Amino acid sequence: MLNRDDEIINRFNKQYGTKLYCYLKYSTPYELLFSTILSAQCTDERVNQVTKNLYKKYDSLEAFAKADVDELAKDIYSLGFYRAKSKNLVACAKVLLEKYNGDLPKSLEELVALPGVGRKTANVIRGNLFNDPSIVVDTHVKRISKRLGFTKETDPLKVEMDLMKKLPKEQWILWNLHLITFGRTVCFAKKPMCKECFLNDLCNSKDKVV
Template identity: 65%
Template sequence: MATKRTKEILALLDEHYGRDYRVSLNYNSPWELLVATMMSAQCTDERVNLVTKELFKKYKTVSDFAKADLKELEKDIHSVGFYHNKAKNIIATAKILLEKYNGEVPSKLEDLTSLAGVGRKTANVIRGNIFNDPSIVVDTHVKRISNRLGFTKETDPEKIEFELMKVLPKDHWILYNIQIITFGREICVARKPLCDKCFLNDICKSKDKKLS
């Protein structure tokens, strides 16, 4: 059960960022979100959205990605970084979706994480945003800020995921990640958190907190 302090933090996040569950990645289908999320690793959503705007016009189906030429796809997604592995995994995943799942994106965590290049983070993005299955996505922002807020002392993403499941009410599992990404980019940045502008300043327990 969420503590009074946790409820206060979540209420303030809701007040400032709303309760819109949609991720900032642009997509029109489950497989488009899957591809976009795979490309977003160590890359900004803004950059991914610029790439997918043309990418999804060129590759219109899962089959198109499965048939894609590796070198050509690498060129198409070059600007998102780590394009060699990302292109290879996208093609491999598309083939698995066709062979095992009739071209559909599966909903179960174990099925999603069996896809090439898909870990718990990507799987939970799909589960939460496509299937409305309450899940917690632990990215760099969630990891850093959850520690700063005192929600966890863990550093391993999977352990953080399970700790947050105990701390946060289910109706905020998906929402928390979406809100914290914005919060982490605008205020609680990694190197120099803008504590003087932070609406959580009064209840933050971070050792990084600026007192002046």
């Protein structure tokens, strides 16, 4: 018989499958990196709408490296924090060209050293491009992991460390994918759909709607 945590993981796998995928649309490694940078405080759907034209206008790392920061900021205005994101994209493109010959580094330490790249973004890259098991702690993962009792922490790094201890490595990337879908369709921040939830009998959250 599965313990509670394993049963939760098993139900997520049955409900959403175990195929790896990415919500952000991209055709090159640097596009995924840039889209992830742009997704801070913004929805993946909105990022995909903007980058559809953005990656046509700036169709190479060289184009981003040479881009006018103010013009690029206007191109990504609707994504929020556009000035900082614009500066980071240009600076990041230059570093990738000058230091890595246009490739993306693989290590966490090198990735987080890139302009605009934090641990969350680095883990997206490691998991999706290099198949390096990693846990991405976004707002859904942080909220739902706590609700389900997989962590008591609120700091993203501490949440990540707790999840690394609790989850099998093969579930690290899936946990993010499953909880994003779950958080968008069932376990909302406000008014979660507890009565329709396939984890209702296993959830002891104080936010649970009876």
